[in-house]
Amino acid sequence: MTNPLLAPWNTPFELPPFAEIEDAHFAPAFDAALTEGRAKIAEIAGNPDAPTFANTIEALELGDETLGRVLGTFYGIAGADSNEAREALQREFAPKLSAYSSELTMNRDIRARIKALWEDQNALDDEQKRLLYLYNRNFIRSGADLEGDARDRLTDVKARLAILGTDFTQNLLADEREWFMELGADDLGGLPDFLKEAMKGAAEEQNVDGHVVTLSRSLIVPFLQFSTRRDLREVAYKAWAARGANGGETDNRGIAAETLALRHERAQLLGYKDFAAYKLETEMAGNADNVRDLLMQVWKPARAAALKDQAVLEAMMREDGINGDLQAWDWHHYSERRRKAEHDLDEAELKPYLQLEKMIEASFDCANRLFGLEFAPLDVPMYHEDVRAWEVTRNGKHIAVFIGDYFARGSKRSGAWCMAMRAQKKLGGDTAPHVVNVCNFAKPAPGAAALLSFDDARTLFHEFGHALHQMLSDVRYEAISGTSVARDFVELPSQLYEHWLSVPEVLSKYAVHAETGEAMPKELLDRLLAAQTYDMGFSTVEYVASALVDLAFHEGAPADDVMAKQAEVLEGIGMPAAIEMRHRTPQFAHVFSGDGYSSGYYSYMWSEVMDADAFEAFEEAGDPFDAKLAKSLEENILSAGGSQEADVLYKAFRGRMPDATALLKGRGLYAAE
Incomplete structure (x- = not known):
């Protein structure tokens, strides 16, 4: 029988034929795609012609199309709707993918061709030069220039790290599910x-x-x-x-310790003093000192604000006749009661005005007003009955397919994320992206409206900002498409888009009561907006503490006891006893499910420095939908992908780099400094 993952996709917009795909199709399709990829690697490596950009770099870009199609579909489904078969496939695929990646980046003939191109770039345009730079850097950082035992050991280390990352994620999902x-x-x-x-x-x-x-x-x-x-x-x-810390088979503490040890070894094999130095070399921050400087600049006023709030909450607890210290399971409760008392803002009163459907409409409307995008529902099969899709167009031209998967379920890992099942590119023919937003909102009873908290609504806008980065991408090569940018720049579009949720004219139009249909009263809207920085000390402390622990984990020699190291870092910064890290080590999937945010959890705050400054540009213009600024934002950031260094892109939009002042003001912490 024909494997639908390998056959032509004669579906609307070449979407995966979800209704035809079975779990049994993935392994043979994956193996066939690897075989095809290896054949193309051998063809490029053995090409007798002198290396050119077309027969080497562009050939590499096109060499993994089948593999990309299979994996884009598989990981899109496996992350959002897992089962035992898919979890087993993830464990099977992880070391095979690592081995395949090593075969490519360790290929001496291809490395020689890239070196030859690197030495003579005269015939290349700017986008080609950028792609060649990234390929050359990636091969070096992947160990292509190593020899002998070091070369073999690095391959083994990367393979083991791939397995550990998969195990970490699946253990966490198992604990959450059970x-x-x-x-x-x-x-x-x-x-x-x-x-x-x-x-x-x-x-x-x-x-x-x-x-x-x-x-x-x-x-x-x-x-x-x-x-x-x-x-x-x-x-x-x-x-x-x-x-992730319950003992037994799903305990992640040993996995975290082994991961840190192997990352350190990997960095040292490549000539770096530690993993933080290796990882941060390619980020905007550049090094650990710059990261720590920013985090500590924010930590001090945030901690001071949190301690003041803690004293207020403890006094409220005493009034309830409870002695002893405020605990982590008390903070949310008393903070909610305090918010009601001080801002007359009650989550139960607010939530009926924040319907999921209306917030989706709001995110679409903002994208229309800023970038001219239009969204039409698609009646096509998806991988789960709760998942929906829209065609995205502009002036009648197809731009992308946007897929929304919003409700929590036991088969979905926690959190929220954006991914491209298919990325935008022009090489080999214009390819429009298929972009997925995944969230974990509570599913309502049949016939009832799905209601969000304001934080939920902000998450929806955040992930849609990532989606816009993918959908508006306009580059030639997939390797620099969409969110293929520095990790501490990738959160700029998502965090910037959150600001439009708080624009009064957006909320006044889309914050409509689920039962009465009436718009949110102006006085409630005013209270909501006035309370945006409420409890910001708490949320900033829990985030910055996680970022500082992540950084400490990857500087210097690795910790044998990760929980002891976590405790040491928190004690050193004076972590308030009633606040926990946002992500304790055994569940810190950002850092341990893969290398994405390792030494990089600070990225959200680094990007927030820019997003606060970027939205100030719209405020200075007096119009959150200023057409000139929106066009500049799209041209210089959203459509540009990784075609230039992040600081170049940002300065092209804003004219300068920002400092942390706008961030501190936006979080209501500037006066506490």
């Missing part, structure tokens, strides 16, 4: 109706009568906010904090 806490009628004190409905739906998914709390962020965070049962909050919080 834990839940049943709640009886007496356990629902303080919980608003929207949360009870969501917990009832979660109970049905677990085949339990009544209500359950799971480790989905969309359930556990509001439970911690609203539950009046301190004992149950403690149980739920400790389960959330213990993910």
Whole structure:
């Protein structure tokens, strides 16, 4: 029988034929794609003609098209709708992919051809020179110039790291999927109706009568906010904090320690003092000192603000007759009550105005007003019944397919992310991207509206900002397409787009009550916007602490005991006792599920320095939808991908590089400095 992953896709916009694809198709398609890729590598390496950009670099760009198609489909599905078969395939594919990558980057003949091109670039245009630079750098950083035992050892290290990253992710998913806490009628004190409905739906998914709390962020965070049962909050919080550290087969602490040791060895094999030096060499920050300077510049006022808030929350706890220190499972609860008291802002009052459907419409409308994009629903098969798709056009021209997968389920890993199942490129014919946003919002009861918190709505806009970076990409080569940029630059478009959610005219149009259809009252809108920096000390502290631990993990000799190292770093910076890291080490998937954000979790804040400054440009223009600025943003950043260095792209848009002042002001921390 024909494997649908390998046959031509005669589907609308060449989308994967999800209805025809079965798990059994992936392994043979993957093996066939690897065989094809290896044949093309051999063809390029053995080409008797003198190396040219076309017969070497462009040939490499086109050599993995089948593999890219298979993997784009597989990992898109496996991350958002996992099962035992797909998890087994991930474990099988990880070392094979690592080996394939090493075969390419360690190929001496191809390395020689790239060196020859590097020495004579006169005939190349700017985009070709940029791509050649990136290929040359990637081969060097992958160990292409190593010899003997060091060369062989590096290949083994990379293969083992690929396995460890997959194991880390699957262990975390297993812990999140397996834990839940049943709640009886007496356990629902303080919980608003929207949360009870969501917990009832979660109970049905677990085949339990009544209500359950799971480790989905969309359930556990509001439970911690609203539950009046301190004992149950403690149980739920400790389960959330213990993910990946419960002992047994799913414990991630040993995996984290081995990962750090192997990364350090990898860096030293390549001539770097440690992994942070290796990783940060290609980022805007450049080195660990620059990262630490930014983080500590923000840490000091954030910690001061958090400690002031902690004193207020502890006083509230005393009024409830509870002695002892404020604990991590208390913070969300008392902070929510304080927000209600000080800002007259109640999550239960706010949520009916933040319907998922309306927030999707809002994100689309902003993209239309800024960039002229239009979105039309598509009736096409997807990989899960909850997933939807839209055709994206501009002036009648097809731009992309956008796919939205918004609801939490047991088969989906936690968090939110954006990926391109197919990236934009022009080499080999214009290819429009297929871009997916994945979130974990609580699924409503049948017929009811899906309601979001303001943080949920911000997440939706954030991921859609990444999607715009992919959809508006306009480059020749896939290797520099869309989000293929420095890690500490990639969050700029996503975090910048969050700002449009807070534009009053956007909320006044799309924040519509789910039952009455009435727009959010102006006084409620004003209260919402006034409270945007509320509890910012807490959120900044939990983030910066995670970023500092990540950095410390990758500087110097690796830690044998990762939890002891985590504790050492937190003690050294004076971490408030009532606040935990946003991502404790055993569940720090950003850092340990792969190399993406290792030594790079600071990237969100580095990008925030730019996004705060970039949105100031629109504020200075007096119009959040200023057409000239929107055009400049698209041309210089969103469409440019990695075609130039990140600082060059940013300065082309803004005229200069920013400092942290706008960030501190935006977080309400400037006065606390």
